[in-house]
Amino acid sequence: MNSVTAIIADDEPLLRFHLxxxxxxTWPELTIVEACENGESALEAIKVLQPNVVFLDIQMPGMSGVDVANQLVALEKKNQLTAPLIVFVTAFDQYAISAFEANAIDYVLKPVQEERLLETCQRVKQRLASSDTDGTMQTLMAKIEHLSVGGTTNYTKWIKATKHDEIHILAVDDIVYAKAEDKYITLIASVEGGYQEYILRSSIKELIRQLDPDRFWQIHRSTLINVERLDKVKKDITGKMYVYIADNKLPVSRAMQSLFR
Incomplete structure (x- = not known):
């Protein structure tokens, strides 16, 4: 096999370094030609450098890994590039991992384990050595779209978030609302009769993909609420709407007010 090139894309510098x-x-012959800190720079690097493989973090602020993959599909359909093989670096829960495996889509689960990475590299080598690589991106994205809009059994039940230096596993049922702030999401969860704040490194768009839309409504560009935890909805004299939830008053954008009619 000729020299194989790859790009790493992850918004966490330490994870880029370790990977x-x-x-x-695990793959000494592989040449890493670029390490990118977000989806936008990854997409541009892929266009210019044309790597064989991309190790792509799903959850990045701004343009997510799924967004990058969608862009690559569109460019490949226009014959503007040959899309690389993608290895998703993901914190998805078990249902998604099983779906990836069933459809021969490569992934590495965070935190990355050497044994699993070696197995994934072997899969990628076999795929690269095979002449049957046409449609790889289309097949991959078809499955991702299924995960994004699939039935209620496919939505995640647990969210990994941090509080100070500790990692917590939160039941989705306990999440009251989520608010995007810069590169993070603040999660407000009901814990032991009160409310606690946790930090999730993700985009609001990526979080929405993982949650049941019948239960979690986006009331603002940066705000997602669990409607089962909603106390009341009120309009002020100017017609501006607010939801009252977890002892907080959150604004509803005009575009989202129709949710409550």
Whole structure:
């Protein structure tokens, strides 16, 4: 096989560094041509450098890994590039991982384990060595779309978030609302009779994909609420609408007011 090139895309510098080091050990012949900190820079690097493989974090602020993959599909359909093989670096729960495996879509679960990375690299090598690579991106994205809009049994039940230096596993049922702030999401969860704040490194768009839309409504560009936890909805004298939830008053954008009619 000729020299194989790859791009790493992850918004966390430490994860980019460790993945680079682990790939050097598990696949010494692989050349990392770029390490990108977000989806936008990853997409541009892929266009210019045309790597064989991309190790792509799903959850990045701004343009997510899924957004990047969608863009690559569109460019490939226009014959503007040959899309690389994608290895998703993901914190998705077990249902998504099983779906990826069933459809021969490569993934690495965070935190990255050397044994799993070695197995994934072997899969990628076999795919690259095969002449049957046509439609790889279309097949991959068809499955991602299924995960994004699939039935209620496909929605995640647990969210990994941090509080100070600790990692917490939150039941989705306990999440009251989520508010995007810069590169993070603040989750308000009901815990032991009160409310606690947790931090999730994700975009609001990516979080929406994982949650049941019948239960979690986006009331503003940056705000998502669990309607089962809603106390009341009121309009002020100017016609501006607010929801009252978890002892907080949150604005509803005009575009989203129709949800409550």
């Amino acid at each position: 680079d080091k682990m790939l050097a050990e």
